[in-house]
Amino acid sequence: MTVKNALLALLEQGPMYGYQLRTEFERRTGATWPLNVGQVYTTLTRLERDGLVAEDGADTEGHVVYRVTDAGRDEVAAWFTTPVARTQPPRDELAIKLALAVTVPGVDVGSVIQQQRSATMAALQDYTRLKRRGPDPASTQEPHDLAWSLVLDSLVFAAEAEVRWLDHCETRLRRAQLERPAPSPAASPATASEETVR
Amino acid sequence: MSGPASSPVLELRDVTRVHGEGEAAVQALRGVSFAAYAGELVAVMGPSGSGKSTLLTLAGGLDTPTSGVVSVEGVDLAGAGAVGRARMRRTSLGYVFQDFNLIPALTAAENVALPLELDGRSGREARALAREALAEVGITELADRFPDHMSGGQQQRVAIARAVVGERRLVLADEPTGALDTETGEDVLRLLRARCDAGAAGVMVTHEARHAAWADRVVFLRDGVVVDETGADHVESLADATAQR
Ligand SMILES: Nc1ncnc2c1ncn2[C@@H]1O[C@H](COP(=O)(O)OP(=O)(O)O)[C@@H](O)[C@H]1O
Ligand SMILES: [Mg+2]
Numbered sequence: 001m002t003v004k005n006a007l008l009a010l011l012e013q014g015p016m017y018g019y020q021l022r023t024e025f026e027r028r029t030g031a032t033w034p035l036n037v038g039q040v041y042t043t044l045t046r047l048e049r050d051g052l053v054a055e056d057g058a059d060t061e062g063h064v065v066y067r068v069t070d071a072g073r074d075e076v077a078a079w080f081t082t083p084v085a086r087t088q089p090p091r092d093e094l095a096i097k098l099a100l101a102v103t104v105p106g107v108d109v110g111s112v113i114q115q116q117r118s119a120t121m122a123a124l125q126d127y128t129r130l131k132r133r134g135p136d137p138a139s140t141q142e143p144h145d146l147a148w149s150l151v152l153d154s155l156v157f158a159a160e161a162e163v164r165w166l167d168h169c170e171t172r173l174r175r176a177q178l179e180r181p182a183p184s185p186a187a188s189p190a191t192a193s194e195e196t197v198r
Numbered sequence: 199m200s201g202p203a204s205s206p207v208l209e210l211r212d213v214t215r216v217h218g219e220g221e222a223a224v225q226a227l228r229g230v231s232f233a234a235y236a237g238e239l240v241a242v243m244g245p246s247g248s249g250k251s252t253l254l255t256l257a258g259g260l261d262t263p264t265s266g267v268v269s270v271e272g273v274d275l276a277g278a279g280a281v282g283r284a285r286m287r288r289t290s291l292g293y294v295f296q297d298f299n300l301i302p303a304l305t306a307a308e309n310v311a312l313p314l315e316l317d318g319r320s321g322r323e324a325r326a327l328a329r330e331a332l333a334e335v336g337i338t339e340l341a342d343r344f345p346d347h348m349s350g351g352q353q354q355r356v357a358i359a360r361a362v363v364g365e366r367r368l369v370l371a372d373e374p375t376g377a378l379d380t381e382t383g384e385d386v387l388r389l390l391r392a393r394c395d396a397g398a399a400g401v402m403v404t405h406e407a408r409h410a411a412w413a414d415r416v417v418f419l420r421d422g423v424v425v426d427e428t429g430a431d432h433v434e435s436l437a438d439a440t441a442q443r
Contacts, residue, residue: 114418114420114425114426115426117418117426118416118418118426118427118428120407121243121407121410121411121416121428122416122428124407124408124410124411125411125412125413125414125416125428127411128408128411128412132391132412156408156411159407159411160407160408163407164407167245170245171245
């Protein structure tokens with residue numbers, strides 16, 4: 001879905017062949033969501049089948065060049081004027097993992113949280129390093145530098161939110177443990193976890 | 199530069215700090231070992247009450263451990279005595295607080311020059327170094343202003359200048375961005391970062407992940423214990439991709 005719309009939007013700027021499309025996509029988004037050339041060509045084939053792009057001959061080196069059709073332009077316009085659907089959030093492995101960690105007996109939830117916090121912080125450090133190294137977004141004239149810097153910001157905000165959520169989970173967990181003191185070690189692990197969390 | 203090959207600028211070895219006695223005793227730190235090397239900025243994160251400020255005040259010689267050793271540039275702070283510690287606070291290490299802690303009756307330049315003058319440097323020398331430090335943090339033009347007439351961000355810059363003046367090798371900062379908005383906070387981090395890139399060791403307490411991410415390492419405290427630390431070579435492919443750009 002996303003790849004399709006992104007390729008169509010790129011073709012609005014002018015006809016391109018597959019490898020060029022991949023390069024242009026990555027100039028704007030870094031290597032955050034790597035696209036392989038095979039994926040680009042499969043998508044182009046589907047777009048062509050649906051009448052959204054058409055072959056536009058070949059360049060001097062024999063690359064098949066594609067252009068966007070009128071129907072394709074309408075599709076891009078519709079994409080930009082419609083919000084991305086948030087009613088069905090994509091599956092979040094971390095949320096699912098924690099939901100199971102607090103219910104499955106014998107899981108050290110505290111260390112699940114801490115390991116994740118460390119990993120997410122490490123990613124946030126990397127994003128921050130990339131931001132510091134990159135061009136100053138306030139002064140850059142290059143639209144794709146701005147695009148990439150906004151993508152980085154999005155990663156920063158998401159990692160930051162994840163760390164905050166993990167802190168929140170830890171606090172709630174500690175409170176739950178304080179309010180309902182753990183039963184004696186004699187109790188079975190299953191009983192213990194049912195009583196201490198939820 | 200940094201790393202175990204060189205000796206640390208700051209080292210805590212098996213440090214414990216108990217506040218109060220008997221029933222009321224609080225173990226603020228329990229057997230913490232920690233080091234910061236020249237050229238690196240280390241962030242300390244942890245929930246309120248986990249011992250972050252205690253760690254920093256011990257590192258800064260503002261407090262002494264119940265057991266264990268704190269040393270700065272190889273000097274055991276306990277062995278240095280109160281006079282020696284006070285001297286190190288004026289010459290070897292700088293401290294930045296959340297609420298800036300500037301002296302209201304002194305101008306920016308005088309605030310920055312004060313530790314040097316207390317250390318016996320001539321007024322002229324101290325003022326020259328203070329102006330250099332103010333230039334480093336980008337506020338030369340505020341030298342003669344009083345704290346009351348500066349924004350929070352400007353006051354924090356003065357506080358950083360005071361913490362780094364005279365080539366101090368260790369900069370300690372307790373929630374230095376806590377009282378600032380996000381943008382101003384980033385400016386402060388940029389300055390701390392630059393000081394560490396220029397060779398100082400920095401330790402910064404913060405509860406904001408976004409700010410801790412400026413550090414080379416993030417150390418996590420829980421209940422007075424270091425429970426974890428980031429390794430920080432994640433997402434290499436992303437970094438490589440940008441390096442090629
Ligand atoms: N001077 C003191 N007297 C008694 N208890 C203290 C004192 N300073 C700190 N503590 C206690 O030591 C623990 C750690 O405090 P602190 O280092 O300030 O934590 P943080 O900075 O992480 O919030 C807390 O339980 C706090 O109440
Ligand atoms: Mg504190």
